[in-house]
Amino acid sequence: MKKPTVLQAVFYAALLAALLAFPLVVKGTFPTHVMIMVFLFAMMGVAWNILGGYAAMFSFGQAAFFGIGAYTSTILLMNYNVNPWIGLVAGGVLAALMGAAIGIPCSNLRGHYFAIASIAFAEIVRIHFNNWKFVAAAEGLSLPLLPDSLKNFMFHSSKAPYYYIILVFLLLSVLICWYISTNRMGFYLRAIKESHELAKGMGISFVRYRLYAIMISAFLTAMAGTFYAQYILYIDPESVLILPISVQVVLVAMLGGAGTIIGPVIGAAILLPLSEITRVWLGYKGTGVDMMIYGALIMVISAYQPQGVWGYLTSIRRRAK
Amino acid sequence: MTAGPVLDVEGITKRFGGLTANEDVSFTVNQGEILSIIGPNGAGKSTLFNCITGFYRPDAGKVLFRGKDITTASAHKICKLGIARTFQIVQVISDMTVLENVMTGTFLRTYDRKKVREKAGEILRFAGLYEKRDFLGTNITIADKKRLEVAMALGTEPTLLMLDEAMAGLTPVELREMIGLLRKVRENGVTLVIVEHVMEAVMQLSDRVVVINSGRKIVEGAPADVVRNPEVIQAYLGDRYNAGN
Numbered sequence: 192m193k194k195p196t197v198l199q200a201v202f203y204a205a206l207l208a209a210l211l212a213f214p215l216v217v218k219g220t221f222p223t224h225v226m227i228m229v230f231l232f233a234m235m236g237v238a239w240n241i242l243g244g245y246a247a248m249f250s251f252g253q254a255a256f257f258g259i260g261a262y263t264s265t266i267l268l269m270n271y272n273v274n275p276w277i278g279l280v281a282g283g284v285l286a287a288l289m290g291a292a293i294g295i296p297c298s299n300l301r302g303h304y305f306a307i308a309s310i311a312f313a314e315i316v317r318i319h320f321n322n323w324k325f326v327a328a329a330e331g332l333s334l335p336l337l338p339d340s341l342k343n344f345m346f347h348s349s350k351a352p353y354y355y356i357i358l359v360f361l362l363l364s365v366l367i368c369w370y371i372s373t374n375r376m377g378f379y380l381r382a383i384k385e386s387h388e389l390a391k392g393m394g395i396s397f398v399r400y401r402l403y404a405i406m407i408s409a410f411l412t413a414m415a416g417t418f419y420a421q422y423i424l425y426i427d428p429e430s431v432l433i434l435p436i437s438v439q440v441v442l443v444a445m446l447g448g449a450g451t452i453i454g455p456v457i458g459a460a461i462l463l464p465l466s467e468i469t470r471v472w473l474g475y476k477g478t479g480v481d482m483m484i485y486g487a488l489i490m491v492i493s494a495y496q497p498q499g500v501w502g503y504l505t506s507i508r509r510r511a512k
Numbered sequence: 513m514t515a516g517p518v519l520d521v522e523g524i525t526k527r528f529g530g531l532t533a534n535e536d537v538s539f540t541v542n543q544g545e546i547l548s549i550i551g552p553n554g555a556g557k558s559t560l561f562n563c564i565t566g567f568y569r570p571d572a573g574k575v576l577f578r579g580k581d582i583t584t585a586s587a588h589k590i591c592k593l594g595i596a597r598t599f600q601i602v603q604v605i606s607d608m609t610v611l612e613n614v615m616t617g618t619f620l621r622t623y624d625r626k627k628v629r630e631k632a633g634e635i636l637r638f639a640g641l642y643e644k645r646d647f648l649g650t651n652i653t654i655a656d657k658k659r660l661e662v663a664m665a666l667g668t669e670p671t672l673l674m675l676d677e678a679m680a681g682l683t684p685v686e687l688r689e690m691i692g693l694l695r696k697v698r699e700n701g702v703t704l705v706i707v708e709h710v711m712e713a714v715m716q717l718s719d720r721v722v723v724i725n726s727g728r729k730i731v732e733g734a735p736a737d738v739v740r741n742p743e744v745i746q747a748y749l750g751d752r753y754n755a756g757n
């Protein structure tokens with residue numbers, strides 16, 4: 192709500208410049224890959240935050256939207272030769288409609304009941320895709336290789352274009368979240384989060400605003416799904432529709448700071464490198480050490496700073512004043 | 513106290529299973545007046561309140577707001593039509609500032625953020641909370657929360673403001689301030705219905721009083737007459753005290 196100070200403006204400009212320069216300066220594909228995963232999950236965290244952070248609809252089913260996005264654009268590309276960018280929009284729209292379909296019956300559910308419903312929804316989608324011949328069931332889909340171009344949304348020689356695309360997606364998501372949070376919808380979602388009764392008493396149709404929230408969140412998450420498919424070039428239900436993806440998204444947002452605009456980005460910047468690096472260093476041994484370290488960190492943060500890292504930073508700043 | 517009735521309650525009956533919380537309650541509220549609904553604990557005041565504001569659906573009877581039937585309208589639509597309410601257990605948005613709380617109400621009729629902020633600021637000055645505009649909702653006193661609730665309701669620009677025990681638990685000074693605020697609200701053309709236990713406030717504020725006991729309306733009239741009414745004394749104090757009358 193407050194206008195950024197000069198110092199903040201300089202900081203954000205420098206941060207943006209550093210992010211833009213990153214793939215040009217840093218050599219090797221792995222760091223760029225890690226950054227891409229950070230942005231991807233940051234984007235999904237931001238999308239989740241609109242639901243969970245602002246409207247208290249704790250969705251543990253974001254993987255369904257992610258998968259719908261990935262599958263829609265891929266199927267359209269493979270079977271009907273539709274450009275992936277159009278596929279991206281189509282996937283977003285489809286996910287938003289699915290969101291509305293579960294949002295209407297579930298908008299009255301509070302807290303953990305909504306969480307349970309969202310898990311059930313995502314699992315139904317996953318099981319369905321695992322058995323659906325049209326989408327090659329459990330075998331998965333390999334995307335046809337097209338020449339490098341922005342139009343084809345495919346780049347084989349370098350990861351840098353993917354890096355910039357997902358960075359733009361992330362910035363777009365942050366911008367949308369910022370717009371929502373500073374306007375009527377953000378206020379209304381926060382009122383609904385406080386109490387349904389209070390919201391109704393203030394003339395707020397919580398069904399409608401919760402529906403908006405879930406549809407926007409689903410659209411953005413599906414965009415991330417299409418990006419993932421275009422980036423990895425292979426999708427199957429076990430890679431895009433599973434519960435761990437949903438959980439990861441929730442963690443990114445919660446640990447960074449739910450209900451804040453920048454929190455999920457910080458959460459992703461901490462968790463994703465940790466999970467990618469521990470996976471590469473330790474994961475191949477099959478001991479699960481990577482997951483143990485990961486889990487331990489989550490427990491530490493949730494125990495000591497339930498408002499997330501960003502919440503911690505803000506409280507320090509408040510105290511300093 | 514000119515013009516027609518703002519609110520027309522006709523034969524409201526509300527049952528919860530075998531319990532009849534309201535039975536055939538009727539009254540009208542005129543433009544610009546302050547009407548109090550009083551009665552002993554459990555008399556059915558809050559139920560009646562919730563039936564009018566769309567939080568409960570009455571089993572029988574009708575609620576007309578400026579001639580329009582709102583009996584089956586949902587709560588948020590009723591607010592949009594012009595009836596704002598506060599809650600018996602004070603409800604503000606705890607992680608928002610005082611100003612943002614009022615802005616949430618003001619957004620109902622204004623979309624532009626700057627205008628919303630301005631309007632909310634004006635309302636806070638009106639309610640005497642402007643100095644506390646940057647405090648979080650959770651960090652203010654109960655008395656301030658109650659005033660904030662009124663300010664939030666005013667943000668929705670109501671024709672009729674309904675207060676559910678807005679004065680309960682206030683100190684004498686806070687009570688005087690609240691009474692002053694509600695008088696100012698009325699001077700601005702807002703009609704008020706208050707459900708109240710604090711008789712001092714009821715006596716000072718009300719033009720008319722409706723007394724509810726065991727779900728039924730027993731008396732209606734000017735405050736001074738109502739408190740002398742034997743039926744009212746009996747309802748509050750029991751037969752023993754009435755016997756000597």
